[in-house]
Amino acid sequence: MRVFGCFLLFHMLFDFYFQTNKMADKKDSNRIALGLHCLIYAAGAAATVALLFEASVAATAASFTVFALSHWFIDGSLRRKIAGLDLSPVGSFLIDQMLHIVLLFMLSVLCCHLWVMRPIASNLLGNRGAELSWVSTLCFCGRPCSIAIAKVLQFLRNPGTEQSACTSNAHSGKWIGIFERLIVAALSLLNQYSAIAFIFTAKSIARFKQLESDKDFAEVYLLGSLASVFLAMASAVLFMYLFNSAGC
Secondary structure, eight states: OOOOOOHHHHHHIIIITTOOHHHHHHTTHHHHHHHHHHHHHHHHHHHHHHHHOOOHHHHHHHHHHHHHHHIIIIIIIIIIHHHHTOOHHHHHHHHHHHHHHHHHHHHHHHHHSSSBOOHHHHHHHHHHHHHHHHHHHHHHHTTTHHHHHHHHHHHHHHHHOOSSSGHHHHHHHHHHHHHHHHHHHHHHHHHHHHHHHHHHHHHHHHHHHHHHHHHHHHHHHHHHHHHHHHHHHHHHHHHHHHHTTOOO
C-alpha cells in the first residue's frame, strides 16, 4: 500500500501540477500535446519505479512504455468515449480519475511482485511515513481538490449566471478554499478534529449576510464547503493509512 501511496503522489504531481488548464484543454484536440503529456507523465512514473525498486534499465524502460501507453489510452480513446456518454463535467472527471487510480493500484501490486524494493526506499517509507502522509495530503488539497470542486460547482450553478461579474470573487474563493483545506488537512493529520468545526463556523459567519439573502448561493456555498472539508479529512485519513501500512 505504501508503493500505491507513492504512485498516487506522482500522479497528482504529473497529472495536475505539471499540467496547466491550457495544456489539459489542448490535449483533447491535439495528439501532439496529448503525446507530450503522456511522455512527461511516463517519465515521472519510470523515475518513481527506479527510485523505489531494484529494477534493471530494461525493466524501467518497460515501465515507462506501459505507463505512457496506458495514459494515452485513458486520456485519449477512453476520454472520447466518456465524452460521448453526455455526462456532467464532474461525472466525466470522476470516471477519468477512477480509471487512473485503479490502473495505478494494479501496477503498484504488479511492481511489488516483480521487483525487490531498494533498501533505502524501504527504510524511507518505513521511517518517514508521517512526512509522506503530510506531503501527499497537502498536494491533494491544492490543485486536484480545486479542480474537482470547481467542476461540482460548475454543474450546480445556474447556466444563466453572469460569470464576468464574479470572476474576482471566484478567484479569491478558490484560494480561500485551498487555505481552508490545508488547515483542515493539517488538523486531521494532528487528530484535532474538534477544531475543524471552528473553521467551518468562522467561514459561515463571514458569509452570513450573503447566505441569508441569496438562497441559491447558500446551497452552492454549503455544498462546496462540505465537499472541501470532506475531501481534506478523507485524504488525510487515506494517506495516513497508505503510508503507515505494513508491507510493500
